[in-house]
Amino acid sequence: MKVTIKLSGHILFPDLTSMPDLKPYVRAIEQLKGRGHCVFIVVGGGEPARHYIKMARENGADESTCDQIGISIANLNAKIFSKALGDLACPFIPKDFDELEKALATGKIVLMGGLQPGQSTNAVAAVLAERSGSELFVNTTTVDGVYSSDPRKNPDAKKYKKVTIAELEKILDSSGVKAGEYDLIDSVALKIIRRSKITTKIIDGRDPMNVLKAVEGKEEGTIVIP
Numbered sequence: 001m002k003v004t005i006k007l008s009g010h011i012l013f014p015d016l017t018s019m020p021d022l023k024p025y026v027r028a029i030e031q032l033k034g035r036g037h038c039v040f041i042v043v044g045g046g047e048p049a050r051h052y053i054k055m056a057r058e059n060g061a062d063e064s065t066c067d068q069i070g071i072s073i074a075n076l077n078a079k080i081f082s083k084a085l086g087d088l089a090c091p092f093i094p095k096d097f098d099e100l101e102k103a104l105a106t107g108k109i110v111l112m113g114g115l116q117p118g119q120s121t122n123a124v125a126a127v128l129a130e131r132s133g134s135e136l137f138v139n140t141t142t143v144d145g146v147y148s149s150d151p152r153k154n155p156d157a158k159k160y161k162k163v164t165i166a167e168l169e170k171i172l173d174s175s176g177v178k179a180g181e182y183d184l185i186d187s188v189a190l191k192i193i194r195r196s197k198i199t200t201k202i203i204d205g206r207d208p209m210n211v212l213k214a215v216e217g218k219e220e221g222t223i224v225i226p
């Protein structure tokens with residue numbers, strides 16, 4: 001199966017002081033390859049991106065400059081994860097669509113970070129899923145699925161097993177649109193998922209093995225109905 005995976009930056013790069021442990025995710029990706037799947041990856045910005053965005057904003061940067069800083073950090077995160085993957089990974093991180101074409105032609109695992117101000121790395125992942133012809137888009141995050149509202153702010157929020165794009169748009173209506181604050185998934189990503197009818201799963205990425213479960217249809221997160 002062709003599968004695009006958005007790896008949560010918050011999970012892979014949770015802080016700026018300690019060394020990230022990328023090995024468990026490398027093992028999960030190796031297992032997916034070992035089972036014959038064709039894998040495409042987008043790595044999010046995580047805490048380093050939020051830190052640099054905050055520094056920029058507090059020093060007067062406009063939102064698209066803050067986005068650009070987040071994009072640069074996500075690209076660095078993708079580069080670091082590509083090094084952890086070694087020979088399996090395409091040796092460069094595509095920064096535009098011509099580079100993406102060249103990366104896809106290598107037949108290796110293509111990794112991306114950010115692309116364009118005004119959107120999140122989830123949107124990059126949706127575009128990569130579309131461009132690579134992925135049958136599945138697995139979106140890993142720091143919670144175990146989609147809730148009726150942000151479960152970190154509202155303990156009474158209810159978890160969905162399935163959600164339509166229209167429902168998701170309503171739920172995420174109050175989500176952020178600022179650099180570093182796009183939260184779970186943004187409207188650009190939803191538009192791509194809808195127009196290309198990409199089967200999408202939002203799952204708990206805190207256990208890397210959940211990615212394997214999602215590909216095998218055994219996940220416990222939320223399925224987005226395109």
Ligand SMILES: Nc1ncnc2c1ncn2[C@@H]1O[C@H](COP(=O)(O)OP(=O)(O)OP(=O)(O)O)[C@@H](O)[C@H]1O
Nearest residue numbers: 008009010044045046141142147149150152183184
């Ligand atoms: N309706 C919702 N259901 C689930 N989570 C939500 C919802 N609304 C907001 N969230 C928040 O979205 C967060 C996940 O998005 P966030 O961008 O913080 O992390 P990430 O996407 O995993 O990391 P990164 O953006 O660095 O790759 C969750 O921790 C949760 O607090």
Ligand SMILES: [Mg+2]
Nearest residue numbers: 044182183184
């Ligand atoms: Mg995010």
